[in-house]
Amino acid sequence: MTNSIIQIRNLCQSYHGQEVLHNIDLDIERGEFITLLGPSGCGKTTLLRLISGLESPDSGEIIINGHDVTQVSPQERFVNTVFQSFALFPHMNVYDNVAFGLRCQHVAKDEINERVIAALEMVKLEKFIHRKPNQLSGGQQQRVAIARAVINKPLVLLLDEPLSALDYRLRKNMQMELKALQRQLGITFVFVTHDQEEALSMSDRVAVIQEGNIEQLGTPREVYEEPNTLAVAKFIGEVNIFDTEIIEINNDDLTVNIEGRTLTLKNHKGFRADQKIYTLLRPEDIKVWDESEVTDTSNMLPAVIEEVIYKGSLVDLSIRLPSDRIIYATEFFNEDDDTLNYVHGEKVWVEWYPGWEVILPHED
Amino acid sequence: MKTNILFRRISINIIWLWIGLFSLLPLLLVFVTSFLSQGTNQFISYHFSLHSYAQLFSPLFLEVFARSLCFAIVTTLCCLVIAYPFAFILARLKTNLKPLLLLLVIIPFWTSSLLRSYAVVILLEANGPLNSLLIHWHIIDKPLQLLYTNFAVVIGLVYSLLPFMIMPLYANIEKLDQRLIDAARDLGANQSTVFAKVVLPLTMPGILSGILLVLLPAMTMFYIPDLLGGAKSLLLGNLIKMQYLAARNWPMGSAVSIGLTVLMGGILLIYWRFTSRRDRQALV
Ligand SMILES: Nc1ncnc2c1ncn2[C@@H]1O[C@H](COP(=O)(O)OP(=O)(O)OP(=O)(O)O)[C@@H](O)[C@H]1O
Numbered sequence A: 001m002t003n004s005i006i007q008i009r010n011l012c013q014s015y016h017g018q019e020v021l022h023n024i025d026l027d028i029e030r031g032e033f034i035t036l037l038g039p040s041g042c043g044k045t046t047l048l049r050l051i052s053g054l055e056s057p058d059s060g061e062i063i064i065n066g067h068d069v070t071q072v073s074p075q076e077r078f079v080n081t082v083f084q085s086f087a088l089f090p091h092m093n094v095y096d097n098v099a100f101g102l103r104c105q106h107v108a109k110d111e112i113n114e115r116v117i118a119a120l121e122m123v124k125l126e127k128f129i130h131r132k133p134n135q136l137s138g139g140q141q142q143r144v145a146i147a148r149a150v151i152n153k154p155l156v157l158l159l160d161e162p163l164s165a166l167d168y169r170l171r172k173n174m175q176m177e178l179k180a181l182q183r184q185l186g187i188t189f190v191f192v193t194h195d196q197e198e199a200l201s202m203s204d205r206v207a208v209i210q211e212g213n214i215e216q217l218g219t220p221r222e223v224y225e226e227p228n229t230l231a232v233a234k235f236i237g238e239v240n241i242f243d244t245e246i247i248e249i250n251n252d253d254l255t256v257n258i259e260g261r262t263l264t265l266k267n268h269k270g271f272r273a274d275q276k277i278y279t280l281l282r283p284e285d286i287k288v289w290d291e292s293e294v295t296d297t298s299n300m301l302p303a304v305i306e307e308v309i310y311k312g313s314l315v316d317l318s319i320r321l322p323s324d325r326i327i328y329a330t331e332f333f334n335e336d337d338d339t340l341n342y343v344h345g346e347k348v349w350v351e352w353y354p355g356w357e358v359i360l361p362h363e364d
Numbered sequence B: 001m002k003t004n005i006l007f008r009r010i011s012i013n014i015i016w017l018w019i020g021l022f023s024l025l026p027l028l029l030v031f032v033t034s035f036l037s038q039g040t041n042q043f044i045s046y047h048f049s050l051h052s053y054a055q056l057f058s059p060l061f062l063e064v065f066a067r068s069l070c071f072a073i074v075t076t077l078c079c080l081v082i083a084y085p086f087a088f089i090l091a092r093l094k095t096n097l098k099p100l101l102l103l104l105v106i107i108p109f110w111t112s113s114l115l116r117s118y119a120v121v122i123l124l125e126a127n128g129p130l131n132s133l134l135i136h137w138h139i140i141d142k143p144l145q146l147l148y149t150n151f152a153v154v155i156g157l158v159y160s161l162l163p164f165m166i167m168p169l170y171a172n173i174e175k176l177d178q179r180l181i182d183a184a185r186d187l188g189a190n191q192s193t194v195f196a197k198v199v200l201p202l203t204m205p206g207i208l209s210g211i212l213l214v215l216l217p218a219m220t221m222f223y224i225p226d227l228l229g230g231a232k233s234l235l236l237g238n239l240i241k242m243q244y245l246a247a248r249n250w251p252m253g254s255a256v257s258i259g260l261t262v263l264m265g266g267i268l269l270i271y272w273r274f275t276s277r278r279d280r281q282a283l284v
């Protein structure tokens, strides 16, 4: 018995001869909150529809709780979905919507009543039992959709961008509520979003999907700090990418040329001298020094401040390098530090904490 | 802008004039006539009388009415049973042939329905194609008497009225959200539950308007029973026609017409009460 509740093997799906999912392999662990993150049209909904059984794959298999369900119809899969558009039944009131799943299973009337009330209390909608979906706000509809899915006690709950229709504040609220709900119920959540911030803040693990491939699977920290590919790095958060030339390799040290300067980096990944590489840096990993503050500038890049955006606890800088390239840096305020008074046109030195850079090979 | 408003005023007024002249005025005349009595020399004599209305409740008329209703109901059910799957498949087709297929449904509208009824006569004749085919396949060995039976009348009515059932159903099913069906299946509904709990309730407005559009004309289409039912199937429509043209009893014909109009009005009213504004708008 593995700890995986869902195992996906070599899953392929295409529409009209166009492959939408390529050889997807994914293990989802019992009780985890996993997020499928990717841009619009990358195949997130398709993957969920394959898991829920609303669509059957061209090839590959899906194993849920140890059983191969690839050919099993949706009603026998113990998986429920919160749809991208909620898909509440417009002709039924809130109660009947939520009771739908239990009625399909022919649960006894008293028990249905008990569980529906409990589910509606959980999402704080017990006062709206007799309303029709079109008499509810977006956030309320979304809660009904969640209650309607959760009430069936599925092994896995699939959530397809359930928050995308909500405004910013409600969205933040619902993120916390969903997370709390998942902890409380102990159900495995497969959450789909194209919002990277949402993915990072809510998930135990994130699967970054690009054009039908899982580019990277890992904890939010891993995908943010150690992206496997340029695409992942670019999709999640802001990143500065430097085309880098290897000059020399000494044991663990890489001597490289970045923006015309010779710098020394650590060679963690065993690059060879003839390889073309990129150096990636998150804005918050970049340190900006005033000219007067530094003496040894051997491992730094000269630059000029282009723009300064104060954001309360931090400041966003765009900085122009001698090659006219603009890079971005984020500096955090330190209570007893008043050196963060950058002005437009000021000459500075740029460096980063050694080892915080990510080095990736060119992808050909 | 101004000419636009002017144009709208004029066209609306013309429509009103049209309805008034060719719909309201005749109805008014019929209404008045129904309260007069049958004349000896002229069609009507101008004496107020409720005689015609009293006649409406005579066993003969009630029988005709009951028979008409029966025919209309059978016709409507047949239309519904045929049209629903048809409209469903048509609406769910994932091809760009849809408009063409829909056109094929509509084309018969462009031919006179009287002509189409003659076509049915030819089909059902003793030595017509249907009988020949059945004999050819050795299903029967001598021609069936199909023409001039109730069966023929129902066939004729269904054939003429089927598009009126298909169109509203199609319009309704076309708007049915596939995601709701997906949601039902996801929640554990099997095919029949999906149909009974989701598809059927959501297409009810289409079904109701289809019924309305078929049931009412089915009671009054006089030429179809005339042509296909011979003298045997006397329906309300035939009765009205007979009163006017054969018996020359205009007040009686008018009273039957008014009775029918009131009945239809009643059914429409019920329909109005039991459908929401949104349902009705969904059909247009
Ligand atoms: N039923 C279908 N028929 C044809 N193409 C489809 C179908 N469903 C999805 N596709 C195509 O598959 C690709 C992936 O679609 P999918 O809905 O999975 O994207 P998504 O990642 O959920 O995007 P979004 O974030 O916009 O919801 C798209 O290019 C889409 O056009």
Ligand SMILES: [Mg+2]
Residues within 6 Å of the ligand: A044, A045, A046, A084, A160
């Ligand atoms: Mg989607």
